Structures are given as structure tokens and as C-alpha cells.
Amino acid sequence: MYSASYQDKSILKWFSVVCGLILLSIVPSVVFASTDGSGGASGAATNIPLIFLWIAVILMLAKASSLIERVGQPAVLGELLVGVAAGSLYLVGLDFFEPVKTSEIIHFLAELGVVILLFQIGMESSVKSMMKVGIPAFIVACIGVILPFVAIYFLAPYIIGGLSANAYLFLGATLTATSVGITARVLKDLGRSDTTESRIIIGAAVIDDVLGLIILAVVSAMVMQGSVSAGDVLIIVFKAAVFLVGGLLIGAWLAPRFGRGFSKINTGVGMKFALIISFGLVFSYIASLVGLAPIVGAFAAGLVLTPVYFEQFSNPPFVDDLHEMMKKEKLSSSVTKKIDSLIETHSHRHMVEFVEHLGHFFIPIFFILTGIQVKIAALWDFKVLVMAGIITIIAVVTKVAAGVAAGKGVKKLTVGIGMIPRGEVGLIFANMGKGLGVMDDTVFSAMVVVIMLTTLVTPPLLAMALKRS
Amino acid sequence: MYSASYQDKSILKWFSVVCGLILLSIVPSVVFASTDGSGGASGAATNIPLIFLWIAVILMLAKASSLIERVGQPAVLGELLVGVAAGSLYLVGLDFFEPVKTSEIIHFLAELGVVILLFQIGMESSVKSMMKVGIPAFIVACIGVILPFVAIYFLAPYIIGGLSANAYLFLGATLTATSVGITARVLKDLGRSDTTESRIIIGAAVIDDVLGLIILAVVSAMVMQGSVSAGDVLIIVFKAAVFLVGGLLIGAWLAPRFGRGFSKINTGVGMKFALIISFGLVFSYIASLVGLAPIVGAFAAGLVLTPVYFEQFSNPPFVDDLHEMMKKEKLSSSVTKKIDSLIETHSHRHMVEFVEHLGHFFIPIFFILTGIQVKIAALWDFKVLVMAGIITIIAVVTKVAAGVAAGKGVKKLTVGIGMIPRGEVGLIFANMGKGLGVMDDTVFSAMVVVIMLTTLVTPPLLAMALKRS
Numbered sequence: 001m002y003s004a005s006y007q008d009k010s011i012l013k014w015f016s017v018v019c020g021l022i023l024l025s026i027v028p029s030v031v032f033a034s035t036d037g038s039g040g041a042s043g044a045a046t047n048i049p050l051i052f053l054w055i056a057v058i059l060m061l062a063k064a065s066s067l068i069e070r071v072g073q074p075a076v077l078g079e080l081l082v083g084v085a086a087g088s089l090y091l092v093g094l095d096f097f098e099p100v101k102t103s104e105i106i107h108f109l110a111e112l113g114v115v116i117l118l119f120q121i122g123m124e125s126s127v128k129s130m131m132k133v134g135i136p137a138f139i140v141a142c143i144g145v146i147l148p149f150v151a152i153y154f155l156a157p158y159i160i161g162g163l164s165a166n167a168y169l170f171l172g173a174t175l176t177a178t179s180v181g182i183t184a185r186v187l188k189d190l191g192r193s194d195t196t197e198s199r200i201i202i203g204a205a206v207i208d209d210v211l212g213l214i215i216l217a218v219v220s221a222m223v224m225q226g227s228v229s230a231g232d233v234l235i236i237v238f239k240a241a242v243f244l245v246g247g248l249l250i251g252a253w254l255a256p257r258f259g260r261g262f263s264k265i266n267t268g269v270g271m272k273f274a275l276i277i278s279f280g281l282v283f284s285y286i287a288s289l290v291g292l293a294p295i296v297g298a299f300a301a302g303l304v305l306t307p308v309y310f311e312q313f314s315n316p317p318f319v320d321d322l323h324e325m326m327k328k329e330k331l332s333s334s335v336t337k338k339i340d341s342l343i344e345t346h347s348h349r350h351m352v353e354f355v356e357h358l359g360h361f362f363i364p365i366f367f368i369l370t371g372i373q374v375k376i377a378a379l380w381d382f383k384v385l386v387m388a389g390i391i392t393i394i395a396v397v398t399k400v401a402a403g404v405a406a407g408k409g410v411k412k413l414t415v416g417i418g419m420i421p422r423g424e425v426g427l428i429f430a431n432m433g434k435g436l437g438v439m440d441d442t443v444f445s446a447m448v449v450v451i452m453l454t455t456l457v458t459p460p461l462l463a464m465a466l467k468r469s
Numbered sequence: 470m471y472s473a474s475y476q477d478k479s480i481l482k483w484f485s486v487v488c489g490l491i492l493l494s495i496v497p498s499v500v501f502a503s504t505d506g507s508g509g510a511s512g513a514a515t516n517i518p519l520i521f522l523w524i525a526v527i528l529m530l531a532k533a534s535s536l537i538e539r540v541g542q543p544a545v546l547g548e549l550l551v552g553v554a555a556g557s558l559y560l561v562g563l564d565f566f567e568p569v570k571t572s573e574i575i576h577f578l579a580e581l582g583v584v585i586l587l588f589q590i591g592m593e594s595s596v597k598s599m600m601k602v603g604i605p606a607f608i609v610a611c612i613g614v615i616l617p618f619v620a621i622y623f624l625a626p627y628i629i630g631g632l633s634a635n636a637y638l639f640l641g642a643t644l645t646a647t648s649v650g651i652t653a654r655v656l657k658d659l660g661r662s663d664t665t666e667s668r669i670i671i672g673a674a675v676i677d678d679v680l681g682l683i684i685l686a687v688v689s690a691m692v693m694q695g696s697v698s699a700g701d702v703l704i705i706v707f708k709a710a711v712f713l714v715g716g717l718l719i720g721a722w723l724a725p726r727f728g729r730g731f732s733k734i735n736t737g738v739g740m741k742f743a744l745i746i747s748f749g750l751v752f753s754y755i756a757s758l759v760g761l762a763p764i765v766g767a768f769a770a771g772l773v774l775t776p777v778y779f780e781q782f783s784n785p786p787f788v789d790d791l792h793e794m795m796k797k798e799k800l801s802s803s804v805t806k807k808i809d810s811l812i813e814t815h816s817h818r819h820m821v822e823f824v825e826h827l828g829h830f831f832i833p834i835f836f837i838l839t840g841i842q843v844k845i846a847a848l849w850d851f852k853v854l855v856m857a858g859i860i861t862i863i864a865v866v867t868k869v870a871a872g873v874a875a876g877k878g879v880k881k882l883t884v885g886i887g888m889i890p891r892g893e894v895g896l897i898f899a900n901m902g903k904g905l906g907v908m909d910d911t912v913f914s915a916m917v918v919v920i921m922l923t924t925l926v927t928p929p930l931l932a933m934a935l936k937r938s
Binding site: 012027044048049050051053055056057059062063064066069104105107108111112115261264265266268269270271274275277278279281282284285287288289294297321322338339353354355358360361363365401 | 515517518519520521522523525526528530533535536538573574576577580581584592622643662724731734735737738739740742743748750751753754756757758763792794807808811822823826827829830833855
């Protein structure tokens with residue numbers, strides 16, 4: 001389209017325009033700071049229109065940050081970095097993003113975003129292809145949970161002295177679970193969702209989320225009750241197993257029946273979409289009831305829906321128009337067949353596309369918010385920095401080591417690196433540890449920094465590992 | 470597909486299945502009531518997975534309620550009625566929906582829903598076609614604001630005695646603004662969005678929202694300060710005018726430039742969607758800054774985007790596949806042209822489709838929630854019922870009378886009926902009146918019932934008027 005140099009110049013130009021426009025969109029909130037936008041239907045105290053502005057700014061920041069792809073990095077790294085920058089603006093006196101950090105509504109949208117991401121990834125995976133990598137994924141997950149847990153439990157006393165035994169348990173537990181969200185986005189951004197390595201990584205990440213959340217349930221019961229019986233542990237494990245196996249079996253049986261049933265009420269596109277999204281949301285909810293992360297439920301729901309086409313429902317209007325045209329034009333049967341097969345492929349795509357469209361709205365909120373929440377200020381304490389650095393190294397090394405279990409003929413380093421990022425689940429652990437009083441502010445900040453570092457370090461490492469192979 | 474009677478039987482069967490499933494999805498929340506689903510990334514107190522369940526139930530209720538279309542009523546009436554039923558379940562001891570009524574997050578999603586609805590309607594309208602009905606719409610709006618305001622201000626003292634002069638001002642003001650949301654949904658459901666009458670109704674509803682919100686600003690200034698100067702009124706009117714005229718002109722100039730600019734960063738579908746939705750959200754925000762309802766801003770943003778195609782961005786994958794097939798198959802030029810023109814039509818559709826997909830998620834939340842918030846209990850007081858009844862009649866008659874101004878060759882009754890429903894803006898007035906202490910609980914309940922009655926009465930009346938013509 002353009003020569004490279006022209007394009008680069010125009011990028012610079014447009015990047016400055018983007019930044020300018022974002023600043024411009026922030027100005028009114030400063031100028032009119034005293035004006036209270038008319039509230040919502042509820043007349044609640046929340047300034048709803050201001051949250052609309054936040055979302056718009058977050059979406060445009062996310063999209064502007066995709067410039068990072070020009071230097072070969074996955075877009076998610078751009079979103080995280082832009083988030084960190086936005087979250088640090090208060091240091092230079094701009095506090096536009098301060099209320100975003102504590103907004104319950106933005107946190108909800110972010111959580112819904114990561115649920116939709118995992119739902120979408122589930123829809124693009126299938127139980128069959130997951131089963132193929134089941135054994136290596138399970139081994140990688142187990143080692144990847146045990147190694148960091150044990151290493152940090154035993155080494156942390158030498159790095160951060162003077163804490164209680166429970167605190168070290170919590171530190172170890174915090175770093176067990178790989179963030180499926182981050183890794184999945186990186187693999188998706190790099191167009192590698194469909195390799196054996198990716199399936200092992202995603203499979204292992206889902207399994208270690210499950211393992212991690214079981215550990216969380218056990219460890220927090222220990223902290224709260226002082227001890228925990230083998231029976232309690234068994235109940236937790238049992239509930240999780242019932243959900244996963246039961247959910248996949250019952251879901252696979254129910255989904256097509258639901259589709260046929262509801263199509264008798266109404267065959268509109270809206271009905272199809274309501275069914276799909278409700279399926280994902282209900283699974284997420286049930287997962288949380290048995291003590292698992294909602295994202296695990298969303299992923300399972302996506303897996304269940306993969307082979308379901310909901311063919312009873314209306315086509316997208318484009319398809320109807322094409323059909324009509326084909327009838328009128330009396331095309332040759334070979335062309336008709338080709339178009340029909342395209343339509344069939346996209347009939348499933350149409351379902352995924354709806355979830356993708358929701359994702360375009362919700363997912364960037366999760367990643368920008370994750371970045372925004374990093375407290376750069378915590379990094380200015382040299383002690384915290386060293387602590388975080390050493391723990392990060394342990395966290396990285398132990399997960400890379402787990403990659404060795406990936407089996408023959410698989411790029412072990414890629415798998416290991418793919419397991420590095422900790423995210424949502426780690427943050428849940430850290431928050432809970434802080435809430436239970438076993439982590440003080442310094443340890444908490446250090447752990448958040450570790451989680452961020454594992455996340456920031458993965459995309460370039462993974463991109464390198466994938467390119468090398 | 471099926472014979473009518475078979476279909477009806479199967480509807481009954483499936484309706485019971487739907488109800489059963491919804492109840493089933495509620496059961497876990499009762500059984501596991503003590504289990505706290507693991508929180509979000511923020512560790513906030515909100516039970517985020519429970520909100521996922523609420524959304525799923527709301528979406529499925531909304532879709533199940535579309536059965537009402539079988540008896541010729543628009544789907545929105547079904548959503549409102551199902552909402553009223555859901556909101557009254559506490560009367561029989563089922564309190565699943567009680568926390569929904571006060572959830573800030575659900576209110577936010579509902580408000581975003583009505584914003585997306587108006588954005589979508591704006592995208593499907595155009596400034597040109599709105600201008601054509603500009604004069605009659607403006608006259609209908611003015612009369613439709615003045616008549617109910619004056620009638621209720623002077624008649625209300627005879628219906629509800631003993632209130633302050635300010636209270637009667639507030640009662641009158643509450644019933645000035647037609648709810649664009651409800652009317653637009655009814656017209657859309659009945660497939661009549663594109664008639665002259667519809668354009669007059671929507672145009673007048675937008676104008677009287679603007680007028681209504683100006684009155685709100687003026688009346689609340691009067692209540693709070695005791696009086697209001699002509700200068701204050703002028704400033705309020707001036708800000709609104711600047712926003713609408715300025716917004717449309719500047720927006721129309723900016724939108725295609727933004728599109729070209731951002732397409733240099735990234736031509737992905739995600740970028741296009743982020744641009745579109747951010748445009749709508751920023752307009753909503755700016756509208757709230759100048760004291761207008763966010764929905765007015767969203768509608769204006771939609772109007773601005775109508776002629777913008779963002780043709781620089783990637784096509785949907787389906788289109789790319791079609792192009793490739795067309796190249797391979799070497800179709801006749803007439804067929805190629807036909808397919809190309811279909812693609813061009815759907816290139817704009819693709820943009821609207823994204824907003825529609827978001828709408829499938831958000832819009833039902835608004836209408837179900839509106840229904841849920843109706844307090845059936847307030848209707849059991851005979852005095853309240855009579856008061857509400859009389860005020861409703863005044864509210865209906867004055868708006869129908871305003872329809873006479875629609876001009877020659879237009880179905881005046883249709884226009885008048887289309888103006889009846891009061892909604893979001895009326896509820897904002899009522900809430901503010903309650904907050905300022907000029908409406909007590911009884912008057913407030915009566916006004917909410919009036920707003921609901923105008924809303925419930927419109928769909929069947931409008932459907933009748935449209936069928937008659």
C-alpha cells in the first residue's frame with residue numbers, strides 16, 4: 001500500500017494524533033469536573049457516563065498499543081504496557097485513571113472479559129484435540145504446580161525472612177497457577193493456537209488452574225481453621241472433578257437439545273446468541289460454586305459448544321441474501337456447492353463471531369486494567385525489587401523446568417515458557433493472603449510485581465522460542 | 470415447518486421446559502447460598518459469578534418472553550411483563566431477583582443497553598431522512614411537552630392534594646419526555662422503523678428528551694435555589710444546542726478522518742469495532758456533560774456514523790473467503806458484480822452488526838430490569854391506583870393530542886400513540902424529585918406506576934394503530 005518509510009512516518013504522525021485525541025477526551029472531565037452527568041435509570045450515585053468514557057479510552061488505548069506488533073511483539077504486551085503507563089499517570093499529576101483502579105464496574109467488565117476470552121478459546125478448541133495432549137498436559141501441570149510451590153516454600157524464608165509458616169505456604173501457592181488468559185492471548189496473537197505445543201500449554205494451564213484453586217481452598221482453610229482434615233481436601237477435590245467430568249458430559253448432551261428446544265420459541269439470531277452466551281455464563285457460575293475459577297467453567301462451556309452448530313436458527317442476513325442471489329442467477333452446481341460449503345463453515349464461525357464481537361468489547365478491559373493496577377511506586381524500594389527479582393527467577397525457572405515433561409517430539413522450551421505467566425489466579429491468591437493477614441503490604445506488592453514480571457517476560461520469550469523453532 | 474397446532478403444543482411444552490430450566494439455574498444459588506464464589510481479580514466483595522448467572526437468566530427470560538409475538542404483540546412487551554413477574558417473585562418467597570434490583574453493575578449494564586439501542590437506531594437512521602421530518606417532529610415534540618406539563622401542573626392539585634407548588638412542577642415535568650427506547654423497540658419489533666410516522670415519532674422523541682432534560686435542569690435549579698434566572702435557563706439551552714449542532718457537524722467531519730487515521734495503526738476488525746463503539750460512548754459522555762441524557766448522545770453518534778463505511782478496514786473472514794472463491798472460479802462478470810454489491814451492502818451492515826451483537830447482550834437487560842423494578846405492592850393501595858389511573862389518562866391523552874400536529878398525509882393517531890411511553894427520563898425525574906424531597910413515597914410509587922402503564926399500554930395500541938392503517 002505504502003512504502004515502509006512512508007508508513008513509519010505516518011504511524012508516528014498518527015500515534016501522536018491518537019495520544020492527542022485521548023488527552024482531548026480527558027480534558028472535558030477536568031474542565032467540567034463539577035458537572036454531575038445525569039445518572040442512570042436507578043438514579044444511583046455512580047457516574048455512569050464517565051464509565052462510558054473510561055471504556056472508550058481503554059478500548060482506544062488498547063487498539064493504539066497494537067503498534068507494538070510492528071516490532072514483532074504480541075498485542076497483549078502492548079496492552080499491558082499501555083495499562084502500566086496509564087496507571088502511573090498519577091505520578092505526573094494526571095489522575096484520570098485513579099478511579100478506574102477501584103471501580104467495581106470496570107473490574108466486573110474485566111472479569112467478564114477474561115471469561116469471554118476463555119469461552120472463545122474453548123469454542124476454538126475441542127475435547128478430542130485436548131484429549132490427545134491430555135497425558136503430557138497433565139504431567140506438565142502437576143510438575144509445574146509442585147516445583148514452584150515447593151521451591152518457594154523452602155527458599156522464601158531466605159529471601160523474605162521473619163514471616164509465619166502460613167505466609168510461606170501462601171507465597172508458594174500464589175505462584176502455582178499459570179494464567180491461561182495471558183498465554184492464550186499470546187499464542188492467539190502470534191497465530192499459534194493450533195499447534196501441539198499450544199494445546200499442551202493451554203491444557204496444562206487449565207489443569208493447573210484447577211490444581212491451583214484446589215490448593216487455594218486447602219491453604220485458606222488451613223490459615224482460617226488452623227488445620228484442615230484429609231476429608232475436607234477430598235471434598236474439595238471431588239467437587240472439582242464432578243464439575244469438570246460432569247459438566248463436559250451433561251453439557252454435551254444438553255447443548256444440542258437446548259438449541260432444538262429454544263428454536264421452537266424463536267429462530268432469530270438473538271435467540272441463538274442468548275443461548276450461547278448464557279451457556280458460558282452459567283458454566284462459569286457453576287464452576288465458582290464448586291470453588292473453581294469462573295474462567296475454568298467458561299473454557300469447559302466453550303469446549304462443549306465446539307461441535308454444536310445450532311443449525312435450526314436463522315442465518316446471518318448476508319447468507320440469506322447470497323442464497324437468494326444464487327437462486328436467481330442459476331449458477332453452475334459446482335459454484336453453488338462451493339458457496340454452500342463456505343456458508344456451512346461460516347455457520348459455525350457465525351456463532352464464534354458473536355463471542356468474538358463481545359470479546360472485542362470486553363477483553364481489552366481485562367488486560368489494560370491488569371496493567372493499570374501495577375504499582376510502579378512499589379518498585380522504587382530496592383529491597384522489594386531484589387525480593388521480587390529473585391522470586392521471579394524461581395517462578396520462571398520452575399515452570400520452564402516443568403516443560404521438560406512435555407514428552408518426545410515436542411518443543412519443550414516453548415511449552416515451559418508458555419507456562420511462565422501468572423495472572424488472575426495469582427492475584428486472587430495475593431489478595432486473599434493480604435485479606436487473611438498473612439501477607440503485609442510489602443510482601444503483597446512484591447508478589448504483584450512478580451506476577452506482572454512473569455507476565456511481561458513471557459510474550460517476548462515465547463515469540464523468540466516460536467521463531468527459533 | 471410444523472402445523473400450527475403442533476407448533477402451539479410444542480411451544481407449551483418448551484415454555485414449561487424453559488421455566489423449569491430457569492428455576493433449575495436458580496436452585497444452586499439457594500442450595501449453595503453460603504458458598505462464596507471466588508471473587509474477581511480485584512478480590513472485591515461483589516460476587517461476580519452470581520452476576521454472570523443473573524445475566525444468563527435475564528437473557529433467557531427475555532428470549533423465552535418472545536413467545537408473546539405469537540399473539541401479535543411486540544417482543545418488548547413480553548420482556549417488560551416477564552420482568553414485572555420476575556420482580557414480584559419475592560411475594561411468593563422467591564428472592565432470587567431481589568439483589569438484582571439494587572445491583573449497581575446490572576444498572577450499569579442496563580444503561581449501556583439503552584445507549585447501544587439508541588446508537589443502533591441512530592446508525593440505521595440518517596440526518597437527511599431526519600431533516601425531512603424535522604418540522605413536524607419539532608412541532609409534535611413541543612406540543613407533546615407543553616400539553617402534559619401544563620395539564621398535570623394545573624390538574625394534579627385536584628388529584629393529589631396538599632403538595633407544594635414545586636411538587637406539582639416536578640409531576641408535570643416527569644411526564645414530558647417520551648421514552649425513545651420503548652417506542653423505538655416497538656417500531657423495530659413490528660418492522661416499521663422506516664416509515665414517515667416512525668421517523669416523526671423518533672425525531673420528536675429525541676427532541677422532547679432534549680426539551681425534557683432542559684426542563685429538568687431548570688426545575689431542579691428552581692427547587693434547589695428557590696428561583697432560577699433567565700440567564701441560567703439560556704445557558705442550559707445554549708449548551709444543549711451547541712452539543713447537538715456542533716456534535717453532528719464536527720462528528721461528521723471527524724469520523725472518516727479517524728477511520729483513515731486509525732487504519733494506519735491496524736486494519737483489523739477489532740480496530741474498526743473499537744472505533745465505532747468508542748465513538749458512541751464518547752458522544753454519550755459528552756451529552757451528559759452538557760446536561761443531556763447519554764442516549765441523546767448515542768443517537769447523535771449513530772446518525773454521524775451512518776454514511777461512514779470505514780472501508781479501510783479488513784473484511785469479515787467470510788467476505789475474504791468469498792473473494793478468493795470468486796477469483797478461483799472465474800465467475801461471469803454479472804455474477805461477480807452481484808456478489809460485490811452484496812458485499813458492499815454488508816460492509817456497512819458489518820459495522821451495524823457488531824453493534825447489534827453487543828445489543829443482543831445488553832439491551833434485554835434494560836427492559837427486563839425496567840420490568841423488575843415495578844413495585845406491584847404499591848398498586849394494592851386503592852388511592853394510589855386511582856391517582857395513577859387518572860394521571861395516566863392525562864399523560865396518554867395529551868401525547869395523543871400532540872400527534873395532531875404531525876401534518877398532512879401522516880397517520881396522526883399512530884404518531885400520537887407512538888409518543889405515549891415515558892421511560893428512562895421520567896424515571897430520572899421521579900428519582901430526583903424523591904431525592905430533593907418534593908415527592909414522598911406514595912407520590913413516587915404512583916409516578917413509577919404511571920410511567921410503567923404508559924409503557925405497557927403503548928405496544929398493543931401501536932400495533933393496533935399500525936394494523937388498522
